[in-house]
Amino acid sequence: MSVRYNAVTQELVDKLIDIVGSKNVIWDDQERMENYAHDEVAEKEYAHMPDVVVKPADAKEISQIMKLANEYMIPVTPRAAGSGLSGGAVPVYGGILLSVERMNRILEIDKENLMAVVEPGVVTNEINNVIKDDGLFYAGYPMSLETCFIGGNVAENAGGGKAIKYGVTGRYIYGLEMVMPTGEIVEFGGKRVKDVTGYDIVHLMVGAEGTLGIYTKIVLKLLPLPTAAADLLVLFKDVDTAINVVPKVMTNGRIIPTAIEFMDESSFKASCQYLNETIPVAEAGAMLLIEIDGENKELVESEYETIGELCIANGAIEVYVADNYTTIERIWKIRRNVAEAFKVVSPHQSLEDIVVPISNIPDFVRGLAEIIDKYDVPIPCYGHAGDGNLHATVVKNPDFTMERWHEILPKVLTEMYELTAQLGGTISGEHGIGSKRKHYMRLVMNEDQLNVMRRIKKALDPNNILNPGKIFDME
Amino acid sequence: MSVRYNAVTQELVDKLIDIVGSKNVIWDDQERMENYAHDEVAEKEYAHMPDVVVKPADAKEISQIMKLANEYMIPVTPRAAGSGLSGGAVPVYGGILLSVERMNRILEIDKENLMAVVEPGVVTNEINNVIKDDGLFYAGYPMSLETCFIGGNVAENAGGGKAIKYGVTGRYIYGLEMVMPTGEIVEFGGKRVKDVTGYDIVHLMVGAEGTLGIYTKIVLKLLPLPTAAADLLVLFKDVDTAINVVPKVMTNGRIIPTAIEFMDESSFKASCQYLNETIPVAEAGAMLLIEIDGENKELVESEYETIGELCIANGAIEVYVADNYTTIERIWKIRRNVAEAFKVVSPHQSLEDIVVPISNIPDFVRGLAEIIDKYDVPIPCYGHAGDGNLHATVVKNPDFTMERWHEILPKVLTEMYELTAQLGGTISGEHGIGSKRKHYMRLVMNEDQLNVMRRIKKALDPNNILNPGKIFDME
Numbered sequence: 001m002s003v004r005y006n007a008v009t010q011e012l013v014d015k016l017i018d019i020v021g022s023k024n025v026i027w028d029d030q031e032r033m034e035n036y037a038h039d040e041v042a043e044k045e046y047a048h049m050p051d052v053v054v055k056p057a058d059a060k061e062i063s064q065i066m067k068l069a070n071e072y073m074i075p076v077t078p079r080a081a082g083s084g085l086s087g088g089a090v091p092v093y094g095g096i097l098l099s100v101e102r103m104n105r106i107l108e109i110d111k112e113n114l115m116a117v118v119e120p121g122v123v124t125n126e127i128n129n130v131i132k133d134d135g136l137f138y139a140g141y142p143m144s145l146e147t148c149f150i151g152g153n154v155a156e157n158a159g160g161g162k163a164i165k166y167g168v169t170g171r172y173i174y175g176l177e178m179v180m181p182t183g184e185i186v187e188f189g190g191k192r193v194k195d196v197t198g199y200d201i202v203h204l205m206v207g208a209e210g211t212l213g214i215y216t217k218i219v220l221k222l223l224p225l226p227t228a229a230a231d232l233l234v235l236f237k238d239v240d241t242a243i244n245v246v247p248k249v250m251t252n253g254r255i256i257p258t259a260i261e262f263m264d265e266s267s268f269k270a271s272c273q274y275l276n277e278t279i280p281v282a283e284a285g286a287m288l289l290i291e292i293d294g295e296n297k298e299l300v301e302s303e304y305e306t307i308g309e310l311c312i313a314n315g316a317i318e319v320y321v322a323d324n325y326t327t328i329e330r331i332w333k334i335r336r337n338v339a340e341a342f343k344v345v346s347p348h349q350s351l352e353d354i355v356v357p358i359s360n361i362p363d364f365v366r367g368l369a370e371i372i373d374k375y376d377v378p379i380p381c382y383g384h385a386g387d388g389n390l391h392a393t394v395v396k397n398p399d400f401t402m403e404r405w406h407e408i409l410p411k412v413l414t415e416m417y418e419l420t421a422q423l424g425g426t427i428s429g430e431h432g433i434g435s436k437r438k439h440y441m442r443l444v445m446n447e448d449q450l451n452v453m454r455r456i457k458k459a460l461d462p463n464n465i466l467n468p469g470k471i472f473d474m475e
Numbered sequence: 476m477s478v479r480y481n482a483v484t485q486e487l488v489d490k491l492i493d494i495v496g497s498k499n500v501i502w503d504d505q506e507r508m509e510n511y512a513h514d515e516v517a518e519k520e521y522a523h524m525p526d527v528v529v530k531p532a533d534a535k536e537i538s539q540i541m542k543l544a545n546e547y548m549i550p551v552t553p554r555a556a557g558s559g560l561s562g563g564a565v566p567v568y569g570g571i572l573l574s575v576e577r578m579n580r581i582l583e584i585d586k587e588n589l590m591a592v593v594e595p596g597v598v599t600n601e602i603n604n605v606i607k608d609d610g611l612f613y614a615g616y617p618m619s620l621e622t623c624f625i626g627g628n629v630a631e632n633a634g635g636g637k638a639i640k641y642g643v644t645g646r647y648i649y650g651l652e653m654v655m656p657t658g659e660i661v662e663f664g665g666k667r668v669k670d671v672t673g674y675d676i677v678h679l680m681v682g683a684e685g686t687l688g689i690y691t692k693i694v695l696k697l698l699p700l701p702t703a704a705a706d707l708l709v710l711f712k713d714v715d716t717a718i719n720v721v722p723k724v725m726t727n728g729r730i731i732p733t734a735i736e737f738m739d740e741s742s743f744k745a746s747c748q749y750l751n752e753t754i755p756v757a758e759a760g761a762m763l764l765i766e767i768d769g770e771n772k773e774l775v776e777s778e779y780e781t782i783g784e785l786c787i788a789n790g791a792i793e794v795y796v797a798d799n800y801t802t803i804e805r806i807w808k809i810r811r812n813v814a815e816a817f818k819v820v821s822p823h824q825s826l827e828d829i830v831v832p833i834s835n836i837p838d839f840v841r842g843l844a845e846i847i848d849k850y851d852v853p854i855p856c857y858g859h860a861g862d863g864n865l866h867a868t869v870v871k872n873p874d875f876t877m878e879r880w881h882e883i884l885p886k887v888l889t890e891m892y893e894l895t896a897q898l899g900g901t902i903s904g905e906h907g908i909g910s911k912r913k914h915y916m917r918l919v920m921n922e923d924q925l926n927v928m929r930r931i932k933k934a935l936d937p938n939n940i941l942n943p944g945k946i947f948d949m950e
Contacts, residue, residue, distance in 0.1 A: 110832075110834075111722065111726060112722045112832075112833065112834035113722065113832045113833050113834050113863075114722060114725060114726070115832070134726070135726055135727075135729065136726065156671060157671050157675070159669050159671075163668065163669060164668070167646070168669060170675070170678075171642070171646065180923075180927065184923040184926075185923075186921075186923050186924050186927060187924070188924065188927075190832075190899055190901070191832040191899055192830045192831070192832060192863060192899070192900060192901060192904070193638065193639070193830070193833070193861070193862040193863055193864070193904075194634050194638060194643060194830050194859075194862045194863075194864050194904035194905055195830060195901055195903075195904065196631060196632050196634075196682050196903050196904065196905055196906070196907050196908070197901040197902055197903050197908060197916070197919060197920070198908060198916070198920065198924075198925075198928050198946055198947070199679060199682070199683055199687075199928045199931060199946075200632070200645070200678055200679060200681065200682050200683075201924075201927055201928070203645075203675050203678040203679070204674060204675060204678070204679045204931075206675065207671050207674070207675050208674055208675075212674075223725075223731070224725050224726060224728075224729040224730070224731065225729070226729075227729070247586070247587045247588065247589060250589060250698075250699050251586060251589070251609070251610055251611065251699060252610075253699075254610065254699040254700075254701075254702070254770050255699070255770070256698070256699065295729045295730070299774060355667045355668070355669050355670060356667070357585075357587075357588045357590075357665075357666040357667060358587065358588050358668070359585075359587035359588050384669075386668070387668040387669045388667060388668055388669075389668070389669050424665055424666055424667070425667060426665070426667060426670055426672040427672055428670075428671050428672050429667070429668075429669035429670060429671065430669055430671055431671070432671050433671070433672060433673060441672070441673070444672060445672070445673065446661075448655075448659040448660075448661050449661050449662070449663065449673075449676075450673075451659075452655065452659075452661060452663075452676055452935065453673050453674045453676070455934040455935060456674060456679075456931055456934055456935070458934065459930040459931055459933065459934035460927065460930060460931070471673055471674075472673070
């Protein structure tokens, strides 16, 4: 199926204004539209200007917009906060950019059922701010939680720092009201802990990157807020020794930590240097950051002692404990600033998101070292070891010209993804495919697998109107 | 789309024998085929004989069978252990019954990644028997775990007694190899804790009741085995007081129990009488059975004390603690024998599986009392209160003729389901729709919702070959 869309005309814009009101349409104003042309992907080539931006107030308006778009054959790209990392919210074929920014209400906090009902434009962390005094929390924890919208989290099935214990976004999505690509407003799921009434449409929609429907109401499960937490910063002589400890924490230690973050030598050394951090790390070749939380201090203490002893018994050089907010923050700062630290080397980077079975992390890191040597680029490797999800980040060698960088980057990515696939892994754990990784899908999926997805897309969006050009091409 | 299938001929049977071998085909032997004509639904009208039974050994054979079935236009009904409760494994249009009973190998226990890879015909509890010495367990816990197959659990997205803490089957399914209705062998997911590479086909397939694909390999997540457990049996004067405690355990108590089971007065009194159980329950109008587990005895003790105090402070009449295997078993026996106890009243029963938001359980039980009065039938109500999932069971009044029973049952079910829908609930929490509840789907879903499912089914199974007549009709 070739993509044949029509141009956005004044006639269509007038109809959009009829639906959402003139102050909620941006048209012929390049400067204001520019904000909607990109997400947080650094590379400029993934940006694309929309022809018109609309900001609907509710499902009914979105339904009318989708019917109009099908009638006029105009693509519609839904957008939450635009903090994505795979180009998912970028209107790659122009057309209508549909922003949910006005749909930003927390509609209900249901303390009896431990559920919240929210609109897609709510900032994720706002939910936690509203419920923490009730002793509750929403366990989805993307690293961008202070700026991202919950609608975007659902679209990408966002992961983050606490997935090892709490799972990813999808585990907490119990119901969705949404507008289908053809304009019908439908609801699936609800405030029900179990539901096997027909297909699990809710979880087909979670992670569909806005290609199968536009969420208009989201029913979230809440949990009791843990009241105690502690972090361990553990130094190891090499990657193997560090990674071998990860499953042991869960099997021998019988503890599921909240987070097990990994940093390779280049990552934590760059970050520590960048932050002027004084932790002595000279001997270390790998670092784990292990967080535990629980309902009381004694339990957390006994758990971090178990984990600390287990690390030492399995070859750790040093274990630092942080059990108060200040030291916990100090430790996490090292983890969060790896990307920033490498921007000193070069602003040109490709932030990757590969995932492998946990036990294959050492093989991945070894294979990565060969790619680094072969192409002479730094690729710091860090991320969510407890999930096997590593944000290997290809950084431009400052000696390279931009031409050289653009020439080698696809080769580096192809080799990295092939290595990942050989190790039973895949190319995205939490950032999504979007437009950025679409052309690499064939490295991890064959035509039969892609066709299962294409058939579903075609069945629900026969005109390929909603967020086209993402995940896979239809032809 | 009207259902137009062809008859099974000797020619087709010969081709099936070529694929799986003659000893794995049952044909023209009514007695042996009868075993494959029903599941555990009591009512005879939901049974239907297959025309031929085949027992393939692997995905390749299943692929050939599916291609043949499409060519000859013969329906194929997949079957695991046949322990289902909604007619999902019954060949309602005859044709080919495809049993996975020979595909019963545990292929791999991967202790480093905390994953197991199994075939669909493995008995669920066998997995736990194999891994318990390694300190691991599989957290799916359907009540039939000693006889059901894991493939059936995946097809129904089985729930069970531990869903409040551990979630239902779907949470532990990380990868599937399966044969599509059109015969392609595809794999989705794998030993990866996170994966957002394209649509979440794995969780579309979980709970699809064998209508979208036949699982041939299942990748399961394992957890560290909790080493301590305790149960509380708590008596309340009425349903409201009992149910009000349920969310408080999680919010005020900050504890997520393994199970919170509910029994109404008629349920536990019938069961206690049936078992000659001596717990004095005369004063009680409702009962909760609360289980907690954890990594050590002290933690479990401190948690059951918290919960016990909370129950007493919120109106419990009495709290009995069971912290050893014998007394825990004694308590669970009361819960497990409710259905058996009512068989003394009548063998004719309709075991239901409604689910409502937890806070609406008292309203449901009140509404149910009106239905009981109106139709003069006993409907004991018990089940998974922590999930809002109640197995209200309509029992034939022994004074009724069978004609009267068949006349009133659909009316009772319709009123019960309408009540459920009004309370934000739905008609199946864990047993599935199958053929048994198909005709009631319109009480909880409109045509737009059903059409989303139909379009997906049609896209993946254009000839409606795989398990037709389940969940919804295609026309």
